[in-house]
Amino acid sequence: MYSQGLIGADGRTEETEDFLAAFQRRMDAEEKIEPNDAMPEGYRRTLVRQIGQHAHSEIVGMLPEGNWITRAPSLKRKAALLAKVQDEGGHGLYLYSAAETLGVTREQMTEELLSGKAKYSSIFNYPTLSWADIGIIGWLVDGAAIMNQIPLCRCSYGPYARAMIRVCREESFHQRQGYELCLTLSRGTEAQKAMLQDALDRWWWPCLMMFGPHDGDSLHSDQSMAWKIKRFSNDDLRQKFIDATVPQGEYLGLTFPDPELKWNEEKGGYDHGPIDWEEFWRVVKGGGQMNRDRITARKKAWDEGAWVREAALVHAEKRRARQLAAE
């Protein structure tokens, strides 16, 4: 899962005009850039940051859903949720590998996550308070991730584009599974229906924020567009998401927590009320309810696993030494 518009891209670059123009020609011809190709430093930096944020989002995203694995209300749902959270870990792994082709290590990226230097999608800084959150996250959070990620399958950087193809396939499975969970709740008891509505009320606005700030307020977007890292603006993707999602919610008998949400025949899409950007920036800057807990949980796993990782290295070293001695 993932993702929101890249937070704090820095596309500044210092190459010669000729070099940049030649690179831009490759972009315009839709050529794929591979790890050993020459690339502007700003392009590399932007990608490291974006892929890193994306990978961290997958990893931190395991926590809110993981919160319900041990309480899943049926064995079938327990297995499905476990498999889903495992998929997200797998996405993290491919993405770290894609970022490593740009000359950073997974350890460096992990340290940046744990120190708070690297960001991850702010959606994961909200708590999962009921079982319905598991359905809503699959349907809406994975759904929003897909909207963001489908265009990334055509990203100019080859390893990232290829990782996204595999990731998107799994995300769409997660989305269908999440919607089916919601559908089951919507046909269930009054308590289950109320649980589902409550979950939508809490997650709807944060999901719209996943697409990032309005186009006018989004820095460095133009450079990412020119470099074919980004294909659509934040607002365009958000609109597509709303247009696809509202009818699905109505089918479930749900009410969206936005009195201004209504179909606009003229534009062929839904109008919606104002997004609370103050809340968005508060959560991005670390002030969300779960920011601290998420990083603390990751740090705890990392610190408590240090002796295991160290033992694995030392053992491999001993093995090599024994093998050499035997030869």
Place this chain on the structure above:
Amino acid sequence: MAPDLELFDAVLELADDHLVLGHRLSEWCGHAPMLEEDLALPNMALDLIGTARTLYDHAGRLEGQGRDEDTLAYLRGDRAYRNLLLVERENGDFAHTMLRQLYFSAFMHPYWEAALGSSDAVISGVAGKAVKEMAYHIRHAAEWVIRLGDGTEESARRMGAAVDALHLYTPELFEEGAAAGCDALPARAAMRGAFDSTIAQVFAEAGLCVPEVAYPPSGGRRGLHGEELGPMLAEMQSLHRAHPGALW
């Protein structure tokens, strides 16, 4: 199908072993020492929970009272659970978790191999799938027991502590329980040779000693558990029990 309560009890024991251990492994998800293990632990948990589901479903049919997998898993209290004490032990550190997994799979691999020829088609079907899964669990757990036993001073100390804490639960693996006299299931005592040889081989490479067990605990098969199963089931069953009759 005519009810077969003897086989029902025996299949339920097996199902409980798999669900409880699968649940324990699932508690690691998102908190493992490295990302690779965040993928491997849920993998093993999924194998175990998958086997438990088939066995519960089968048990429900053998009983003939209309209890399905979720009724059996979610609506029995800890005194009605029939799992081994070994599998309900808390995860502890990574050394404990991997050693517990090694003990269980080193027993279950030959067990399922013997069950391949069961007269009960569901059992032999489960065995066909589980035998491959258990071979992988042995491999994965054994690699870690060796790495940790023969790693750093700290990891060797932790691995030794895990052996001290868990080895005493292994004799219960061989107790017959409700399966005594069920032709459809292998005799558990017959797994002794294969189990001992797997453990001896892994421990030798890991630099670990097989301890003598003076007073092996037992009682899981009679519903006499330790203190850790009750809280585990309370958590696992909480949502299901809060909404009687709801479908999920």
